[in-house]
Amino acid sequence: METVVFYQFLTEVPRAAAIWSALFLLALTMLVVLVARPEHERPAIDAAPAPTAREAAAAEAADLRRYAEEVAVAAAGAAQTARRRRADWLTAQEQVESTWAGYDEADAAARRFAGAGALPTPRTPNTPAEYAARERYLHRAAMAAHWRGDLSMRQLGEVFGHRHGWDPRLHPVEQEVLLSRAVRDARLADHRAAAGRERSAWRDAELAACSARTLAEEAYAAAARLRPDPVPARGTRTATLRPTVSTWWRPARIG
Secondary structure, rough: OOHHHHHHHHHHHHHHHHHHHHHHHHHHHHHHHHHHOOHHHHOOOOOOOOOHHHHHHHHHHHHHHHHHHHHHHHHHHHHHHHHHHHHHHHHHHHHHHHHHHHHHHHHHHHHHHHHHHHHOOOOOOOOOHHHHHHHHHHHHHHHHHHHHHOOHHHHHHHOOOOOOOOOOOOHHHHHHHHHHHHHHHHHHHHHHHHHHHHHHHHHHHHHHHHHHHHHHHHHHHEEEEEOOOOOOOOOOOOOEEEEEEEEHHHOOOOO
16 A cells, blocks of 8 residues: 555656646746837736727817806806996996086086176175174075085085185175185086096996906807817818807997
């Protein structure tokens, strides 16, 4: 029995060693071949697969769509701002016309009082009672002008303080001339201030309208890039059939 076992050991071990040697030589040969291959022929094991043309086109279309949506939102906001700026300018223009009408009325009244002041002043007794009556008349006339909005609080204080030419001893006719001139000057100052606000509002409206037009053109161009180019008919030699923004489309002026 021991002889049989020893015989099998002597016959099987060399066979197994021969098989393992052959496998080792085969693996070593494949490793040498892989190392010896050029760099561009080696398989890219860790590299990510390159995107296909369809995937690249889909990604580009998604970027264009996202940009078109953002520009469209910006264009809508700019159009709303332009309408608001134009409404502000129209309001300022109405104020200019209103203040001019007020100045024109005050100027006509000042000319009438100036003509009346050119006449000889009625002779009245120069008594303390007369001067007190003239002062009361000036104060009542100034208060009435203030409540009408013709005199500011600062001017009313000057009247009661008898400053800047406000003399309570003057005849009521002369006091009316001074009051009419003060009202006219105040109306003129209001008109000039309104005109300055109107010019500023016009500049803001123009800038807002220009920005809205620019964004509207860009939004249209971005939306046009999303539409596929039409396929030209066979035999035609047209480079593209998509019209450009500047050749046939212009947005209407906002407002």
